[in-house]
Amino acid sequence: MTTTSQPAVVLLSGGLDSAVTCALATEQGFRVHALTVDYGQRHDVEIAAARRVALAMRVARHVTQRIDLRAFGGSALTADLPVPAYRPAEANPAPGVPMTYVPARNTILLSFALAFAEVTGASDIFIGVNAVDYSGYPDCRPAFIEQFERLARVATRAGVEGRVLCIRAPLMHLNKAQIVLEGVRLGVDLGVTHSCYDPDEQGRACARCDSCHYRREGFRQAGIADPTVYRS
Numbered sequence: 001m002t003t004t005s006q007p008a009v010v011l012l013s014g015g016l017d018s019a020v021t022c023a024l025a026t027e028q029g030f031r032v033h034a035l036t037v038d039y040g041q042r043h044d045v046e047i048a049a050a051r052r053v054a055l056a057m058r059v060a061r062h063v064t065q066r067i068d069l070r071a072f073g074g075s076a077l078t079a080d081l082p083v084p085a086y087r088p089a090e091a092n093p094a095p096g097v098p099m100t101y102v103p104a105r106n107t108i109l110l111s112f113a114l115a116f117a118e119v120t121g122a123s124d125i126f127i128g129v130n131a132v133d134y135s136g137y138p139d140c141r142p143a144f145i146e147q148f149e150r151l152a153r154v155a156t157r158a159g160v161e162g163r164v165l166c167i168r169a170p171l172m173h174l175n176k177a178q179i180v181l182e183g184v185r186l187g188v189d190l191g192v193t194h195s196c197y198d199p200d201e202q203g204r205a206c207a208r209c210d211s212c213h214y215r216r217e218g219f220r221q222a223g224i225a226d227p228t229v230y231r232s
Contacts, residue, residue, distance in 0.1 A: 005029065005031060006029075006031065006032045006122070006123065006124070007030065007032075007033055007117075007121055007122040008025050008030035008031065008032055008033065008119045008122050008123075008124040008125070008126060008168075009033050009034075009035055009113045009116050009117045009120065009122045009125045010022045010025050010032050010033070010034050010035070010059075010124070010125075010127075011034075011035055011036075011037070011061075011109055011110070011113050011125070011126065011127045011128070012034040012035065012036050012050045012053060012054060012062070013036065013037075013046055013049075013050060013128070014036070014045075014048070014049030014050035014051075014052070014053055014192060014193060014194050015046065015048065015194060015195050015211075016048040016050070016130070016176075016179060016180070016183065016193045016195055016215060017128035017129075017130060017171055018050075018053070018127075018128040018189070019057075019178060019183065019187055019188050019192075019193045020128065020171065020182050020183045020186065021051045021126050021127065021128035021170060021171060021181050021218075022053065022054075022057050022059070022126070022185070023057065023182075023183065023186040023188045024170050024182070024186065025062075025124075025126045025168075026057060027186060027209065028220070030124065031060045032046055032057065032059040032060055032061075032129050033059070033060055033061045033062075033116065033120050034050075034053075034054045034059045034061070034062045035062075035063050035065065035109075035112060035113050035116050035124065036050040036051075036054075036059075036062065036063070036064045036065070037064075037065050037067060037108075037109050037112055038064055038065065038066045038067070039067050039068070039069045039078070039102070039105065039109075040067070040068040040070035040071075040078050040159075040199075041069075041077045041078060041102075041143060042068045042077055042078070042083075042197075042198070043198075043199055044204045045196075045199050046194045047064065047137070048194075048203075049192060049193055050062075050064070051064075051194055052192040053193060055107040056188075056189050056192060060122070061120075063085050063139070063153070064167070064178055064199075065112055067108070067112075069102060069108075071104070072103065074102075074103045075099060075100065075101060075102040075103065075195060076099040076100050077100055077102050078102055080107075081099060082102060083099075083197045083198040083206070083208075083209050084100070084209070084210075085208040085209065086208065086210045086212070086213035088211060096136065096198035096212065097136050097137065097138065097154060098136055098137075100197055100209070100210060100211075101136070101137050101138075102141070105139065106127070106129065106139035106144065107138075107139060107144075107148070109127070110125065110127065110141075110152075110167065113125045113127070113151050114155075114156060114165070117158070117165065118156055118157065118158050123158075123163055123164060123165055123166060124165075124166050124168055125152075125165070125166070125167050125168065126168045126169075126170070127145075127167065127168070127169055128145075128169070128171050129141075129145065129169050130169075130171050130172060130174065130176075130179070131171060131172050131173060132173060132174065132175045132176075140171075142172060145167050145169050145172070147167050148167055149165065149166065149167040150189070152165040152167065152229055153165050161227070174218060175218070175221075176215065176218025176221070177217075177218045177219075177220075177221035177222040178222075179218060180218045180219055180222040180224055181222050181224070184222075184224060190224075190227055191227035191228075195211045195212065195214075195215045195228070196209060196211055196215075196228075197209040197210070197212075198209050198211050200231055202230075204229050204230060204231045205228050205230045205231065206231055207227065207230040207231060207232055208231070212228075212230070213224065214230075215228065
């Protein structure tokens with residue numbers, strides 16, 4: 001482990017990717033300040049999962065910030081719209097951006113993380129976005145991360161005073177199986193994470209949505225037992 005003792009902000013959703021990202025930041029020696037954003041998503045299961053992950057990771061600080069994107073809607077995660085079932089690309093004539101995309105979500109989350117980083121003195125912000133199994137979201141691509149990093153360096157006091165702000169996306173080019181294996185290598189308790197877009201009242205995953213599909217396939221391809229409790 002590289003020891004830096006420097007603070008880093010990690011966006012922690014409670015999902016598989018963010019948990020592994022948090023563990024990677026810890027492995028690199030950063031003192032993790034985890035930020036979970038309760039943005040009005042249709043369930044609070046992932047917020048509880050984020051708390052479990054933060055506790056298991058023994059982060060230096062965990063902040064949960066509440067905003068309400070349901071006021072805008074426009075997504076199956078922030079409006080009363082059905083969560084679509086996974087469809088393979090060849091069965092979908094016009095895939096486009098799916099209804100589970102939350103408008104500008106990662107821009108909003110990174111903006112909050114950037115403010116948190118300025119206050120904590122962190123130069124590094126970690127986010128678990130992925131350009132391989134990313135469901136077609138435009139704000140999970142390398143181009144977005146690169147442009148936001150440029151913004152961070154010109155739009156903040158820290159940046160103009162010479163602190164080099166970096167947006168780190170260590171899972172960007174890994175597939176879900178590789179992410180699962182990284183989690184196992186790092187000793188992450190993957191059973192406390194949550195990925196489903198449409199869990200029931202008991203928190204059981206739906207086994208139908210895109211996120212459930214990619215998670216199940218990731219565990220299957222990695223040859224690791226999936227600890228997720230599914231409805232069916």
